[in-house]
Amino acid sequence: MVSLDMFSLEGKTILVTGASSGIGRGIAVACSKMGAKVIINGRNKERLEETLSLLSGEDHTIFSGDLTNYEELVSLVSDLPRLEGIVHCAGIGERILCKNVTENDLDRMIGVNFKAPVMLQTEIIKQKKMNKGASIVFVASIAADSPTIGNALYAASKGALIGYANCLQLELAPRQIRVNCISPAMVWTDLILRGGVTEEELRLDEQKYPLKRYGTPDDVAGLAVYLLSDVSVWMTGSNLKITGGAF
Secondary structure (H helix, E strand, O other), X not given: OOOHHHHOOOOOEEEEOOOOOHHHHHHHHHHHHOOOEEEEEEOOHHHXXXXXXXXXXXXXXXXXXXXXXXXXXXXXXXXXXXXXXXXXXXXXXXXXXXXXXXXXXXXXXXXXXXXXXXXXXXXXXXXXXXXXXEEEEEEOOHHHOOOOOOOHHHHHHHHHHHHHHHHHHHHHHHHOOEEEEEEEOOEOOHHHHOOOOOHHHHHXXXXXXXXXXXXXXXXXXXXXHHHHOHHHOOOOOOEXXXXXXXX
């Protein structure tokens, strides 16, 4: 029987990457409100301090570092306590027409959005930093199967992440470790405001959504808490779309 206690994150230590702003910050704040001890990661320590100030409760920790730097990544994992959950949220977005893609563009997008979370998760497994019954959440994107002009590299990086998660869940199932993805549509964050489209254009576009708005970090955070909590204990290998009705 489901009880409200099953939604609690009390006694769980959760690592959230990309927690210096946007969806990552929203997830970190939500986890703290549900009782988790939260470890927040990002490259900008000043902005991580801002996130830390928003967290409820005590004993939260900043682990700043660049996850695309393998030495920093290994050092970060070595200092981690054992985890009951991790949310891979760090990522970048940039619109580049296919005809204009350079090798540097490809390396940057794949490096941040795919290689970094894969190598972080690999190191966490190697160093045995996840407890039995833990939950892993990858923040992907509806872009993986909803193509738009100029979004090929971003869509490909998120599609690769979903494919990786599908295989990872099979390998970790014997330890009852769950692996799921969240694929949002457009969410109001600094990321979309840096995408080369004006806020006015975005405001017009969100009216095309059946629910007449883009998402917010809090919308995604609620779903992340569900996947981290014991109420989703029989859910693994899922890619949950949260889109306001958009396709």
